[in-house]
Amino acid sequence: MAVLTYREALNDALREEMERDDSIFIIGEEVGEYDGAYKVTKGLLEQFGEWRVRDAPIAELGFAGLGVGAAMAGLRPIVEFMTWNFALLAIDEVVNAAAKMFQMSGGQYNVPIVFRGPGGAALQLAAQHSQSPEPWYSYVPGLKVIAPATAKDAKGLLKSAVRDNDPVVFIESEIMYNLVRDEVPEEEYVTPIGKAEVKREGSDVTVVCHSKMVHQALAAARALEKEDIDVEVLDLRTVRPLDVDAVVASVKKTNRAVVAEEGWPMCNVGAQVVDDIQREAFDSLDAPVARVNGLDVPMPYAKNLEKLVTPNADHVAAAVRHVCYAD
Amino acid sequence: MSAANADRSTATVSDAPAAGAPAEGSGRDPDAFLGLSKEECVELLREMIIERRFEEKAAEVYQVGKIGGFCHLYIGQEAVSAGSISPLRDDDYVVTAYRDHAQAIARGMTPNAVMAELYGRADGCSKGFGGSMHMFDKTLNFMGGHGIVGSHLPLAVGVGYTIRYRGGDQVCLCFFGDSVVNIGAFHESMNMAARWKLPVIFLLENNRYGMGTDFRRVAAVKELKDRGRAYDGLTSLDVDGMDVLAVRQAVEEAIERGRNEKTPSFIEARCFRYMGHSMADPMHGTYRTREEVEKWRSDDPILSFTRQLMDAGRLTEEEYQAIDREAKEIAEESAAFADRSPFPDSDALYRYVYSDGYPDDMRRRDAWRKELR
Numbered sequence: 001m002a003v004l005t006y007r008e009a010l011n012d013a014l015r016e017e018m019e020r021d022d023s024i025f026i027i028g029e030e031v032g033e034y035d036g037a038y039k040v041t042k043g044l045l046e047q048f049g050e051w052r053v054r055d056a057p058i059a060e061l062g063f064a065g066l067g068v069g070a071a072m073a074g075l076r077p078i079v080e081f082m083t084w085n086f087a088l089l090a091i092d093e094v095v096n097a098a099a100k101m102f103q104m105s106g107g108q109y110n111v112p113i114v115f116r117g118p119g120g121a122a123l124q125l126a127a128q129h130s131q132s133p134e135p136w137y138s139y140v141p142g143l144k145v146i147a148p149a150t151a152k153d154a155k156g157l158l159k160s161a162v163r164d165n166d167p168v169v170f171i172e173s174e175i176m177y178n179l180v181r182d183e184v185p186e187e188e189y190v191t192p193i194g195k196a197e198v199k200r201e202g203s204d205v206t207v208v209c210h211s212k213m214v215h216q217a218l219a220a221a222r223a224l225e226k227e228d229i230d231v232e233v234l235d236l237r238t239v240r241p242l243d244v245d246a247v248v249a250s251v252k253k254t255n256r257a258v259v260a261e262e263g264w265p266m267c268n269v270g271a272q273v274v275d276d277i278q279r280e281a282f283d284s285l286d287a288p289v290a291r292v293n294g295l296d297v298p299m300p301y302a303k304n305l306e307k308l309v310t311p312n313a314d315h316v317a318a319a320v321r322h323v324c325y326a327d
Numbered sequence: 328m329s330a331a332n333a334d335r336s337t338a339t340v341s342d343a344p345a346a347g348a349p350a351e352g353s354g355r356d357p358d359a360f361l362g363l364s365k366e367e368c369v370e371l372l373r374e375m376i377i378e379r380r381f382e383e384k385a386a387e388v389y390q391v392g393k394i395g396g397f398c399h400l401y402i403g404q405e406a407v408s409a410g411s412i413s414p415l416r417d418d419d420y421v422v423t424a425y426r427d428h429a430q431a432i433a434r435g436m437t438p439n440a441v442m443a444e445l446y447g448r449a450d451g452c453s454k455g456f457g458g459s460m461h462m463f464d465k466t467l468n469f470m471g472g473h474g475i476v477g478s479h480l481p482l483a484v485g486v487g488y489t490i491r492y493r494g495g496d497q498v499c500l501c502f503f504g505d506s507v508v509n510i511g512a513f514h515e516s517m518n519m520a521a522r523w524k525l526p527v528i529f530l531l532e533n534n535r536y537g538m539g540t541d542f543r544r545v546a547a548v549k550e551l552k553d554r555g556r557a558y559d560g561l562t563s564l565d566v567d568g569m570d571v572l573a574v575r576q577a578v579e580e581a582i583e584r585g586r587n588e589k590t591p592s593f594i595e596a597r598c599f600r601y602m603g604h605s606m607a608d609p610m611h612g613t614y615r616t617r618e619e620v621e622k623w624r625s626d627d628p629i630l631s632f633t634r635q636l637m638d639a640g641r642l643t644e645e646e647y648q649a650i651d652r653e654a655k656e657i658a659e660e661s662a663a664f665a666d667r668s669p670f671p672d673s674d675a676l677y678r679y680v681y682s683d684g685y686p687d688d689m690r691r692r693d694a695w696r697k698e699l700r
Contacts, residue, residue, distance in 0.1 A: 019549075025492065053489070058582070061512050061515055062481045062511075062515025063515075063519070065478060065480070065481075065484070065512065066481050066484045066519060067486065068482055068485060068486040069470075069485020069488070070485035070489045072482065073489035073521070076484075096478060105453050105457065105461070105465070106451070106456045106679065107454065107471075107682075108464070108465040109463060109465060110682040165682045165683060166681050166682055166683070186426045242686050242688045244688040244691065245687075247686075273375070280554060
């Protein structure tokens with residue numbers, strides 16, 4: 001096992017997949033000569049050349065649609081958005097074209113494409129650069145939506161996404177690129193899409209989370225050990241399709257749940273998880289499910305206000321105590 | 328001699344031509360028939376007549392509720408589809424917008440499959456999942472049928488990218504309407520196709536109205552072909568879209584550029600739709616006059632080509648009548664076929680959402696619908 005950063009794991013996944021299958025190409029802003037705005041594509045232009053690592057104009061709608069057309073014609077494009085904030089310019093191609101093409105054509109044209117880039121808040125980037133896109137895409141049947149929390153999952157899931165025959169929205173994290181580092185197997189592996197993973201076993205409360213909030217939940221779990229509260233951390237990893245079986249199994253064991261996510265509360269992933277829990281595990285609940293979210297405002301710039309908006313381990317811990325009636 | 332008024336850099340903005348006027352530079356020798364045989368010419372005419380009779384039948388059955396949703400008819404524009412698709416090879420690609428029935432037929436789909444799709448039946452080319460706006464046939468490289476104005480142009484650029492990626496010599500023909508020239512996707516597409524030398528033929532069918540808006544009221548350019556002038560390596564030209572041979576010659580030249588030089592072309596075909604924007608829109612509406620419609624109809628692409636062939640001794644009145652009878656029979660048969668075709672079964676509902684099966688969590692959220700359990 002080698003310890004890799006989240007960024008290095010993604011870079012390895014891209015390189016290994018491109019070496020394996022020459023129908024894969026990457027297109028996006030700064031992916032080539034600049035080595036990627038966040039260096040996820042570092043070294044790939046040199047290894048694979050400009051037709052496989054294509055620096056795009058700042059035209060998100062255009063190059064996202066180019067990817068969809070290329071996928072329909074038989075290639076396996078990876079479209080990098082410098083951040084998911086800019087992908088809103090391209091959401092028509094993701095939702096109206098990629099997600100619907102297979103059904104609209106009566107099963108003739110599947111679209112094997114990965115749209116990837118960082119989402120979520122970073123450090124004082126203000127309203128237009130600090131938002132979590134998972135709910136916008138997980139609303140749409142036809143898309144698969146992945147948001148990994150560890151380097152190991154980032155690599156294994158990106159490889160699965162690239163091999164998948166349907167459109168995949170792959171949401172990374174600017175903050176995690178460097179800060180998250182963990183053991184990554186040196187041998188070939190893929191991580192299945194649609195499977196959650198218990199990142200920490202516990203018996204008292206289940207915290208259902210994904211992406212950055214997995215690390216906040218693990219920190220909260222460590223803190224709560226001192227209070228004799230044993231927290232299970234369930235990392236969804238994929239938010240569509242959603243591993244309801246894993247959620248239900250964990251809640252049936254712990255009888256209490258907290259759903260934690262970085263973005264806004266209205267219609268988010270957690271809202272769906274709460275519904276899945278009440279439909280399938282209502283009789284197992286000893287307390288109402290609690291939610292931890294970002295506050296319901298556009299992200300302010302000021303450091304103190306950004307901190308106030310962003311959910312952290314203390315918020316998760318407080319929610320856990322609440323569902324244990326220990327607050 | 329070129330059929331079209333090609334200009335990469337020398338065109339100047341001038342007054343738009345009057346309605347019904349042929350495009351400048353249509354200097355084609357009318358007797359030459361582009362070297363096509365008598366049979367090839369008759370086949371072009373036959374294609375146009377089949378499209379026309381098909382769309383007339385579609386209008387008729389729409390009125391009695393056989394077809395649902397939006398239904399955009401192609402009547403009046405047949406010279407563009409027949410003239411542009413006929414010179415393509417089987418391994419070339421076609422991407423189009425929502426006024427797509429006639430183009431699907433021109434590419435080789437059976438009128439039965441197209442009409443059954445309009446009826447929302449299992450034998451439709453998209454198995455009843457697409458309808459009027461979403462005709463697809465992968466075996467013919469007919470890639471839809473897209474309903475968001477302008478958003479399919481980047482798809483065509485992606486097809487062009489794939490052709491270059493694989494070192495092929497195919498082209499991708501992409502149809503769209505005059506409203507598209509004001510959309511960002513148009514410029515993003517032209518820019519990428521020109522910069523990376525992608526063999527895409529952008530074929531603008533300027534029927535003068537984006538739904539009910541005269542293009543001159545919303546485009547800050549007098550001649551739409553001039554929108555292509557900004558892009559080095561993109562050949563922009565206009566052509567009389569009511570003249571099937573003029574369209575064919577312009578597209579043949581664009582195909583040659585695409586195959587040999589890998590460069591894109593932007594062709595503005597000036598044409599007219601006789602019907603409203605869709606079946607929900609009357610023929611004249613509030614935005615155009617009866618006189619304008621009649622003026623364009625007097626330059627009908629089918630009638631003028633028929634006359635041209637007859638004048639040249641390439642077609643007799645009897646042959647024309649036989650083709651027209653056959654076209655009407657094909658249209659009638661397509662409606663009868665569609666009527667006989669079954670509706671898609673409810674099991675098909677979950678079949679095409681994902682290619683590897685419908686996820687269990689999604690199915691469970693639909694479980695409240697007892698009939699689907």
